[in-house]
Amino acid sequence: MTRGVLSATVVILVALAMGIAPAVHADPSNDGHDPYFNEDRYAAFYTPPDPLPAGAPGDLIRTEPSRLVLEPSGQLGAIVATGTRIMYRSTDARGNPMAVTGTYFEPDNNWPGQGPRPLIVYGPGTQGQGDQCAPSRQFNQGIHWSPWVDLMFNYEELFVATMVARGFAVVMTDYQGLGTPGVHSYLNSVSEGNAMIDAGRAAMRLPDTSLDPHGPVAFWGYSQGGGAAASAAELAPSYGPDLHVVGTYAGAPPANLKEMLPYLDGSALAGVIGYTLNSFIATYPELEEVIRAALTPRGVDLLAKVQDQCIPETILKFMFRHLQPYFNDDIKEVVDQEPFKTLFDMQRIGRRKPNAPVLILINRYDPVVPWTVANQLGRDWCAQGTDVQFWTNEEPPFLNKLVVNHALPMLVDGERALQWVADRFNGLPTTPNCGSF
Template identity: 35%
Template sequence: MFTKTMFHGIGRTALPALALFALVSPVQAAAPLGDPLQGDGRTSPFYTWNGSVPQHPGRLLRSEPLPDVLGLEGTGAQYRILYASTDGVGGKKPVAVSGALFVPAGTPPEGGWPVIAWAHGTFGMADICAPSWHGRSYRDVRFLQSWLKNGFAVVATDYQGLGGPGPNPALNNRANAYALIDSVRAALSLHAAKLANRVVFVGQSQGGSAVVAASGYAPGYAPDVNWLATVATGTIYAPEGHDHVLDGKPLSSKPDPTVAYQYYSVLAAQQTDPTIRAEEIFTPEALPLFKQARIYCLDSLEGDAVETQLSPAAALKPEGQARLKSWWHEALKLPTVHFERPVFIGAGGKDGLFIAQKQLATDACAAGSVIEAHAYHDLGHSDTLNASQPDSLRFVQAVLAGKAIQPHCDIE
């Protein structure tokens, strides 16, 4: 089962997007209709795209200043952005995706600020959970501000269907990877004078998986994006033939807020397999919270799970996990573990995903990738993000300086 240990913005006036509309490709697709059963709605009109979506991934659709309360310190300009991407579930249809862009204060270096493309962890599946609307955790704020302080712009996708129209496919790696890559294209078009096409993918938990997937998709999907390196922490990895990295320990009988993740898994699975019924996965006492998962963000859903004293063993039917396993493997599938650029992997020793990340480093190295793997033995899933940042910053600075990365494949 997935557990909590496994998952876990001062703006200038935005440049007018109207001039971009004249450049939109004539090949377009209608935006998907909202679905309240998948948490659509309850955000501002900015997130609703009623026109056709251009079949031009990364095309900026609109932007607006991001409210100061959602801001990051050290930012000279910050925006909400809405841009075109590709539906990662079907792989073809254009979709509109939201996100945020943070540009450092001060004068950019020659060529512009390099760009961190940030992939966040699980927040929930309702549109109101999109970080560009809902806000970010203090953990993530500290982390992103550090990159800004060190001379990087940050573009942060909300992911497909989270904020923007249509359902959010949650752990679908291809959807999250496409949304991440296309956020870079949109950012570069919005602030071409200040941003450099020198890009690093950085992600945590669900986002760790997203950036690893993006590292495989980017060369073919977006050769125009000058991706230089990847930083992944708390990564969810589920290779076929290694079921043990997902299964973990038997279901606990102790009350556990991580039951919340199971509700999101079922909602996402139902998007591609409508035959999956919540009653097949959850016990009668757990079913009421499934309705809340459609509208609640993670912190609220976890709070209700604690209040109702739900344990994984009491909430999930034994056959429910087997019903979802094939979906998990399909959603988390990677295009390759042979990466053309260096990848930093940071794993907490007390993270329930430690074995999975160890396996990822082993598999990627065996495939010929340059991997710099680090273990943070006394840390868990969440606190590894900021604790590893001095190491990941050094790694990224070395890559940008053109220095060779010495492979380190073993996480012990």
């Protein structure tokens, strides 16, 4: 649900308009000899020890150096940082310990601001649900591709490269089940928020970095990442009180999933409903039978297929589909019935008060996350006394079913968000606007 979605959509639609299939081929180096393109190469690191070693949330389980490239050859530009792949302990939505992977970026450049080097805990946007889509793998490859349209662009590298060049340390989580065994808990607010908080803890505990273990931290994310960052912001007072959180940037946060369904219908991103239902089943397996009973054979087939896909493949194969054919009954009624009513309600964000300022940013005509959802999140937090700055991007609607107004604001307002975060690290006054949005 980010700029990578837009790029992938444009490539696919241009190819289709020309009457050809997208030219996706296996990388010639993906023959088992180049370790960065051989998925088996990742098995040893990404398979957690069983049982998990004793420890606390945020404890490191294992680490290894991580190659950082902007494209497969590694010759065209560089991320001016040293990468470390990490596996750390966290807590899932049921309160059980889990292993999560991610990447820590130690900048080559000094931090030019005030105080110790700050840490940005980065929640990635929608990658997909297959293990090959994990951001910590994508930073090794730049672009992942293999036969049958298994394609992924590492679109998160653009902001990470900028952040480390400016002296920010960054740690990016893969979230639960992305890269590691199991199903990715897509848009599960608790597991994603916990994974963000514990990524921050893990980075602070990583040896031989320039971080102060008690230094300042900010959460950052857009779309799926915006929801993860928002969840981390409100979970931090209770789950991560040891982190010195100074602010959170939550761009286009999906704070109310139920309100998004009409927007996904017929959209390039219609297939992500499969990610969400797979996440529900993986987190609450006792509800699998009733969830599957609500689906038509097409709906069951959707869940099976998207579970191993990255977002470009999901777009290609399920774009512009209507959601109703995936459900046996009227979808408007289904979401108000159990267990869906409770499942969607459990993912709501805005019921707890963050302990640091928050910037919420969204386009007024966002075709994926309704403006009203992000606005209500801001109002909910303001009502609890949170320091909130709410910013509306007024880019007019354009090709809404291609989710342009969801993807472009991340780029257009990215500098605004990064400056806001830098101001928090430098201790500058905030400019909350509760009561005026």
